[in-house]
Amino acid sequence: MTRTRFAPSPTGFVHIGGLRTALYNYLFAKKHGGTFILRIEDTDRTRFVEGATENLISALNWAGLVPDEGPETGGDFGPYFQSERTDLYKKYAQELLDNGHAYIAFDTPEEMDEKRKSTGNPHLKYDASIRNEMRNSLNLDNAQVQELIDAETPHVIRLKIPEDRTFTFKDIIRGEVSFKSEQVDDQVLIKSDGFPTYHLANVVDDHLMEITHVIRGEEWLSSVPKHIYLYECFGWQAPEMAHLPLILNPDKSKMSKRDIQSLDDLPQGKVDPDVASYVKKGFEPETIINYIALLGWNPGEGDERQIFTKEELVNEFSLERVNKAAAIFDLRKLEWVNGEHITQRDTAELVEQVKPQLAEKGLDYGSEEYLFKVVDLLKSRMLFVDQFAVLGEYFFKDPEHYDEKTVKKRWKDDSVKLILEFVDEIVKLDVFDKESIEKALHVVTERNEAGTGRLIHPVRLAVSGMGVGPGLYDMLVVLGKETVTRRLKAGATAITR
Ligand code: GLU
Numbered sequence: 001m002t003r004t005r006f007a008p009s010p011t012g013f014v015h016i017g018g019l020r021t022a023l024y025n026y027l028f029a030k031k032h033g034g035t036f037i038l039r040i041e042d043t044d045r046t047r048f049v050e051g052a053t054e055n056l057i058s059a060l061n062w063a064g065l066v067p068d069e070g071p072e073t074g075g076d077f078g079p080y081f082q083s084e085r086t087d088l089y090k091k092y093a094q095e096l097l098d099n100g101h102a103y104i105a106f107d108t109p110e111e112m113d114e115k116r117k118s119t120g121n122p123h124l125k126y127d128a129s130i131r132n133e134m135r136n137s138l139n140l141d142n143a144q145v146q147e148l149i150d151a152e153t154p155h156v157i158r159l160k161i162p163e164d165r166t167f168t169f170k171d172i173i174r175g176e177v178s179f180k181s182e183q184v185d186d187q188v189l190i191k192s193d194g195f196p197t198y199h200l201a202n203v204v205d206d207h208l209m210e211i212t213h214v215i216r217g218e219e220w221l222s223s224v225p226k227h228i229y230l231y232e233c234f235g236w237q238a239p240e241m242a243h244l245p246l247i248l249n250p251d252k253s254k255m256s257k258r259d260i261q262s263l264d265d266l267p268q269g270k271v272d273p274d275v276a277s278y279v280k281k282g283f284e285p286e287t288i289i290n291y292i293a294l295l296g297w298n299p300g301e302g303d304e305r306q307i308f309t310k311e312e313l314v315n316e317f318s319l320e321r322v323n324k325a326a327a328i329f330d331l332r333k334l335e336w337v338n339g340e341h342i343t344q345r346d347t348a349e350l351v352e353q354v355k356p357q358l359a360e361k362g363l364d365y366g367s368e369e370y371l372f373k374v375v376d377l378l379k380s381r382m383l384f385v386d387q388f389a390v391l392g393e394y395f396f397k398d399p400e401h402y403d404e405k406t407v408k409k410r411w412k413d414d415s416v417k418l419i420l421e422f423v424d425e426i427v428k429l430d431v432f433d434k435e436s437i438e439k440a441l442h443v444v445t446e447r448n449e450a451g452t453g454r455l456i457h458p459v460r461l462a463v464s465g466m467g468v469g470p471g472l473y474d475m476l477v478v479l480g481k482e483t484v485t486r487r488l489k490a491g492a493t494a495i496t497r
Contacts, residue, residue, distance in 0.1 A: 342385060434473040
């Protein structure tokens with residue numbers, strides 16, 4: 001049974017890269033009929049941020065990545081907050097001490113600094129090269145160790161990384177990866193405050209929670225040798241691992257929240273890493289899921305599809321098609337994807353969503369049926385749902401202004417004459433549909449030996465006040481004969497160059 005987990009540390013805002021990690025874990029679990037788990041890695045008390053866990057949970061819920069097990073849902077492998085599992089970590093650390101895989105170290109950070117100074121090596125690691133010269137349980141006898149502990153001397157528990165080893169594992173995305181012992185320090189497992197570090201807690205929990213696949217950001221790759229050695233020490237089988245590529249700014253720098261005020265005012269080459277900003281801006285949850293899925297994954301060579309529902313992603317996702325190279329975040333593309341998702345949305349649902357906008361602008365939409373038609377016509381033209389009232393205002397109110405640029409470009413000497421002739425033609429119509437309107441328009445242009453554009457543009461301008469919009473005939477049908485005739489007559493008088 002496939003079991004994946006998203007294991008964030010609640011240290012602030014939800015990063016777009018974190019949400020992608022959650023998504024890939026979700027997709028992989030669902031694709032294999034497995035379980036997606038949320039585990040809150042909150043053992044670093046110095047980095048704890050009030051409200052961060054709630055933010056995480058609400059971001060996941062918003063995106064529709066609801067965990068099958070986790071702090072809210074519960075499950076058989078809880079608690080799902082690491083801060084509630086500290087006794088477990090202590091027990092496993094003790095086991096490592098008992099087996100000689102770990103040791104107690106009393107050296108203070110200041111002593112370590114001293115050592116760096118005296119050796120002239122600022123990068124000196126606490127490892128096999130110095131562990132025999134330090135104040136730890138490897139060098140002190142039991143009585144001395146006990147005495148220090150009884151005197152409440154601050155101490156940590158460190159993992160004893162063996163010398164001359166190569167730690168090799170197969171990453172699903174990166175293939176075989178190796179680290180030599182010299183690259184790995186004697187990682188602190190339990191800190192002086194009694195809390196475990198990420199490494200110990202992560203390994204213990206991935207094992208106890210029966211995680212089969214660890215899918216996480218590339219920044220954790222260098223931690224893997226410590227983790228696989230821990231699995232070895234405990235005699236546990238390590239899960240499969242997949243390390244995801246980074247997501248970068250358009251200028252290829254790392255995404256950072258610094259200098260970012262709002263999505264509408266981004267510094268050159270930068271994007272906002274904070275998921276909350278995209279929620280606030282009005283992006284559809286499906287858009288974010290769709291777009292971040294494609295940041296690092298593709299559906300296959302030669303497959304150009306860009307728009308996916310969550311169900312499609314579940315069906316098609318595979319870790320084998322996750323790229324090794326970093327992905328670039330492109331806000332314009334994200335907006336385009338948003339427009340595509342709005343186009344695919346259920347019109348009736350959108351109708352309910354736009355009503356408050358109309359109320360706010362004091363626009364009366366008349367009947368439900370009419371509003372439905374307008375939304376249906378305009379939904380393919382919106383990048384954000386909140387653009388509806390602005391884009392569609394003229395469906396609810398006769399134009400009071402006519403776009404100046406369009407007037408200059410499209411309003412000709414014969415526009416009034418053509419428009420009035422067109423009015424005469426359409427009042428005669430019994431059926432006001434696309435075909436009959438188009439025919440009426442052609443009658444007028446042909447009679448005047450003018451191209452259709454000569455009438456199409458002035459008609460749009462007179463009826464909507466704008467130079468662009470949905471297909472003209474569709475728009476006229478929705479507006480209805482009475483409104484169209486009234487506005488054409490009004491335009492013919494009001495519009496002057
Ligand atoms: N708590 C780590 C983080 O904040 C989890 C890394 C992992 O998935 O192992 O990203």
